[in-house]
Amino acid sequence: MTALIWSALYRIELVFMVSFILSASVYAGGAITAGRQQELRNLLIQDCGSCHGLKMKGGLGPALLPSALRNKPAEMIKATILDGRPGTAMPAWRNLISPTEAQWLASLLLQGETQ
Numbered sequence: 827m828t829a830l831i832w833s834a835l836y837r838i839e840l841v842f843m844v845s846f847i848l849s850a851s852v853y854a855g856g857a858i859t860a861g862r863q864q865e866l867r868n869l870l871i872q873d874c875g876s877c878h879g880l881k882m883k884g885g886l887g888p889a890l891l892p893s894a895l896r897n898k899p900a901e902m903i904k905a906t907i908l909d910g911r912p913g914t915a916m917p918a919w920r921n922l923i924s925p926t927e928a929q930w931l932a933s934l935l936l937q938g939e940t941q
């Protein structure tokens with residue numbers, strides 16, 4: 827009898843452990859790791875910077891400083907990054923940048939935390 831109870835408890839424990847591990851990995855997929863954040867910062871300066879200026883002050887593309895983006899919603903900036911602006915030099919980045927990452931980049935630009 828005691829053995830039965832112990833084995834039932836053990837099963838319950840296993841279920842908890844598995845669901846904990848699953849939820850932890852889902853969370854990791856949604857968040858952006860520190861390493862990936864650094865990659866995105868480099869991409870912003872090297873790739874975006876080639877058109878928008880190393881300091882985001884503009885060049886071939888417009889300035890992406892907080893003052894320039896002041897009245898522009900984060901959603902619009904995110905969409906511009908993901909899909910580009912057809913008919914202009916602004917390319918789509920959807921194949922390299924995920925929607926979560928584009929959202930993160932938009933808030934980085936709006937807060938002027940790109941350097």
Ligand code: HEC
Pocket residue numbers: 869870873874875876877878886887888890894895898903906907911914915916917919931
């Ligand atoms: C090949 C040049 C080029 C590259 C590379 C480039 N852009 Fe652009 N981008 C442009 C141009 C040109 C525009 C203006 C498009 C227009 O006339 O609407 C623009 C527009 C934008 C806008 C909208 C600005 C506004 O005021 O509405 C954002 C945001 C933006 N780019 C972000 C980025 C980010 C982030 C990257 C890198 C991931 C990037 N761009 C890379 C050329 C570029």
